[in-house]
Amino acid sequence: MSSERIIHLADLTFIHNSLQGLRGDIKVVYDQVDGVGQELSVTRSDLASLWQEFREFVAADLKAKELHLAETRQVKIRQELDTKFGYYGEVRRLATGVLQAADISLVRQDTLTTATEEIMLAAPGYWLAPALVALGAWLNDKQELANKALHEAIRRDDEKTSLFLALICRRAQRANACRTWLDRYFGQQDPLQLDRQTVVLVDALASGVFGSDVRNHCSQRIEGWVDELSQRVGFIDEQRQQWNAALRSKIPTTDHGNRYTYLKQYSPTWSTLNDVLNGATLHEVVRDYFHNIFDGFIVPAPNLLAAVDDLLSKLVKNFDDEELPLRRDERLCQLIIDELGDRQAAKNRYDLECKALDENVSFMQLLTNAAMHPETSHASRATQRYSVSLSRHWIKDAHQDLAASTRAAVPQQIEISIENWQGTTKNGENETELSSSLSNHIEQRKAQALAAVKLGFKHWAAIVFGIGFVLLGLPSLNYLFLALGAGCLIWFFSARSKITQKRKKIEQDFARLKEQSLQILKACLAETVEYRRDFVQRDEKAPEVTALLDGISPEQYVLSSHDSTRQVMAKPIV
Structure with a gap:
C-alpha cells in the first residue's frame, strides 16, 4: 500500500511538472503573439506615414516635371518667336532710327530711302515696312512714292498705320495732320x-x-x-x-x-x-x-x-x-x-x-x-x-x-475631427462642452474595446470540461482524465490572465489617447480663436481700398502737355 502511495505521488509530480512546462510554453506563445500584434500596429502606422510621404513625393515630382517642362517650353517658344518674327525687330529698330537720324541730319536722304526700301523686301506682309518707306519718301520729298507706300501700309493694317502716322505727325508738331489721322483711326473703332x-x-x-x-x-x-x-x-x-x-x-x-497646423490636420473645414x-x-x-x-512721381519724357x-x-x-x-x-x-x-x-x-x-x-x-x-x-x-x-x-x-x-x-461653425469624433465650434468658446463630448466618445470606444476582450464560450467550456475531467479522474485516479482536466483548467486561468493584462493595456492606451486628444482639441480651439482674430484684422483693411479709390479722379492723372498751351480737361468721365 505504501509503495502504491509513492508511485502515485511520483506520477502526479511528473504530470504537474509537465503541465507547468506547458503553461510556460503557452505564455511564451502569448507573448510572441502580443509582440506580433504590437509590431503590426506599428507597421500600419508606418504604412500610413509612408503612403502620405509617397503622395507628397508624387505631387512634388509632378511639380518638378511641370516646372522643367515649362522652362524648356519657354525657351523653345522664344526661339520660335525669334525665328518667325525676328525680322520684326529689325524693322522696329529702323523706325526709331529713321526718326532720330532725320532729327540730327547725320544721314543722307538717299541712305534713308535705300534702307527703308530694303526693309520692304525683307519684311513681306508686315504693315510697318511700307509705312517706313512712306516716311522715308516723305522725308526725301518724294510725294508719289510716299502715297504708294502709304496706300500699301493702309491696306495691310489701316488702324495701326493711322495711329502710327498720327504719332509721327504729332512728333513733327503738325497738329492738323495729327488730328486728321486720329479722326481716321477713331472712325474705324x-x-x-x-x-x-x-x-x-x-x-x-x-x-x-x-x-x-x-x-x-x-x-x-x-x-x-x-x-x-x-x-x-x-x-x-x-x-x-x-x-x-x-x-x-x-x-x-x-x-x-x-x-494653423492643428486646424489643417484636424479640421475638415480647413480648405x-x-x-x-x-x-x-x-x-x-x-x-x-x-x-x-x-x-511717387512719374517723370515725363524730357x-x-x-x-x-x-x-x-x-x-x-x-x-x-x-x-x-x-x-x-x-x-x-x-x-x-x-x-x-x-x-x-x-x-x-x-x-x-x-x-x-x-x-x-x-x-x-x-x-x-x-x-x-x-x-x-x-x-x-x-x-x-x-x-x-x-x-x-x-x-x-x-x-x-x-x-x-x-x-x-x-x-460659422468650424468642424473638428479627432479619432472619429466630430465636433464644431464657432469661436472656441465651447471648450468644456467639446472636451466632455470628446472624453465621452473615447470612453465609449474604450468600453467597446473592453467589452470585446472577455472570456468566450470556449473558455467557459474549458473550465467546465476541466472540472468534469478532474471529478471523473479523482475517484479512480485516472491520470488521463486528471491530466486533461488540469490542462483545461490551466488554459482557462492562463487565458483569463492574458485577458486581464490586455484589458489593462487597453485602459492605459485609451487613457493616453484621451490625454493626447484633449490636448489636440485645446490646440484646435486656440488656433480657432487666433484664426478669427487674424481674419478680422485682414478684413478690416477693406475700407482702406475704398478710401484710396475715393481720393482719385481722372483729371488728376493726365500729365501736362509738352505744349506751352494750358492743359484743359473735359468733364470727368465717370
Missing part, C-alpha cells in the same frame, strides 16, 4: 471691339503727348465711348463682374497651414478656412497694388520727341497679332514657373489674365487690362493711373462684392 494697340492712344493721352486741341478731341471720343457703352443693358453688372474677375486674379494662393483667409488678404494686396501705382518715340516703340513692338498665340503659350509657361510647377494654380491665374491678350476687347476691358495686367497689355504707369481713375467706381463696387462674398463664405 468700335468701343465693343477695340484692337489692343488702342492702349497706345490711351497712353498718349495719359502721358500728355497730344496738344490741347487733340487732347480734348480724344477726351470727347472717350466720353462718347463710355456713354455709348453705358447705354447698354446690363453694363453696370458687366463692369462689376469684369473687375471682380480682375481683382480675383490678385488673390494669393498661400497655404496658411504652417501657422474653406484657407481660401477665406486668402480672400481677406486680397484687401491688403489690392491696397498695396493700387498704392504702388499711384505712389521733350516731345522722346515721349512720342516711346509710344512708337510700344506701337510697333508689343501689339502684333501674329505673335499672339506664341505669346499666350509663353505667358502660361511663365506662370507655371512662377507657381513652382503647380500647373493648376498657373492655369487658374492664366484664365483670369487671358483677356489681357485677347485680340479685340471692349474699351472698358482694355482699361481693366491696362490697370491690372500691365505686363501683358504693355501699359505704362501713367496709363495704369488713368485707367484706374476712370474705372474707380466699378472697381470699388467689385471690391465690395468680393469683400461681401468672402465674409459670407466664412464658416
Whole structure:
C-alpha cells in the first residue's frame, strides 16, 4: 500500500511538472503573439506615414516635371518667336532710327530711302515696312512714292498705320495732320471691339503727348465711348463682374497651414478656412497694388520727341497679332514657373489674365487690362493711373462684392475631427462642452474595446470540461482524465490572465489617447480663436481700398502737355 502511495505521488509530480512546462510554453506563445500584434500596429502606422510621404513625393515630382517642362517650353517658344518674327525687330529698330537720324541730319536722304526700301523686301506682309518707306519718301520729298507706300501700309493694317502716322505727325508738331489721322483711326473703332494697340492712344493721352486741341478731341471720343457703352443693358453688372474677375486674379494662393497646423490636420473645414483667409488678404494686396501705382512721381519724357518715340516703340513692338498665340503659350509657361510647377494654380491665374491678350476687347476691358495686367497689355504707369481713375467706381463696387462674398463664405461653425469624433465650434468658446463630448466618445470606444476582450464560450467550456475531467479522474485516479482536466483548467486561468493584462493595456492606451486628444482639441480651439482674430484684422483693411479709390479722379492723372498751351480737361468721365 505504501509503495502504491509513492508511485502515485511520483506520477502526479511528473504530470504537474509537465503541465507547468506547458503553461510556460503557452505564455511564451502569448507573448510572441502580443509582440506580433504590437509590431503590426506599428507597421500600419508606418504604412500610413509612408503612403502620405509617397503622395507628397508624387505631387512634388509632378511639380518638378511641370516646372522643367515649362522652362524648356519657354525657351523653345522664344526661339520660335525669334525665328518667325525676328525680322520684326529689325524693322522696329529702323523706325526709331529713321526718326532720330532725320532729327540730327547725320544721314543722307538717299541712305534713308535705300534702307527703308530694303526693309520692304525683307519684311513681306508686315504693315510697318511700307509705312517706313512712306516716311522715308516723305522725308526725301518724294510725294508719289510716299502715297504708294502709304496706300500699301493702309491696306495691310489701316488702324495701326493711322495711329502710327498720327504719332509721327504729332512728333513733327503738325497738329492738323495729327488730328486728321486720329479722326481716321477713331472712325474705324468700335468701343465693343477695340484692337489692343488702342492702349497706345490711351497712353498718349495719359502721358500728355497730344496738344490741347487733340487732347480734348480724344477726351470727347472717350466720353462718347463710355456713354455709348453705358447705354447698354446690363453694363453696370458687366463692369462689376469684369473687375471682380480682375481683382480675383490678385488673390494669393498661400497655404496658411504652417501657422494653423492643428486646424489643417484636424479640421475638415480647413480648405474653406484657407481660401477665406486668402480672400481677406486680397484687401491688403489690392491696397498695396493700387498704392504702388499711384505712389511717387512719374517723370515725363524730357521733350516731345522722346515721349512720342516711346509710344512708337510700344506701337510697333508689343501689339502684333501674329505673335499672339506664341505669346499666350509663353505667358502660361511663365506662370507655371512662377507657381513652382503647380500647373493648376498657373492655369487658374492664366484664365483670369487671358483677356489681357485677347485680340479685340471692349474699351472698358482694355482699361481693366491696362490697370491690372500691365505686363501683358504693355501699359505704362501713367496709363495704369488713368485707367484706374476712370474705372474707380466699378472697381470699388467689385471690391465690395468680393469683400461681401468672402465674409459670407466664412464658416460659422468650424468642424473638428479627432479619432472619429466630430465636433464644431464657432469661436472656441465651447471648450468644456467639446472636451466632455470628446472624453465621452473615447470612453465609449474604450468600453467597446473592453467589452470585446472577455472570456468566450470556449473558455467557459474549458473550465467546465476541466472540472468534469478532474471529478471523473479523482475517484479512480485516472491520470488521463486528471491530466486533461488540469490542462483545461490551466488554459482557462492562463487565458483569463492574458485577458486581464490586455484589458489593462487597453485602459492605459485609451487613457493616453484621451490625454493626447484633449490636448489636440485645446490646440484646435486656440488656433480657432487666433484664426478669427487674424481674419478680422485682414478684413478690416477693406475700407482702406475704398478710401484710396475715393481720393482719385481722372483729371488728376493726365500729365501736362509738352505744349506751352494750358492743359484743359473735359468733364470727368465717370
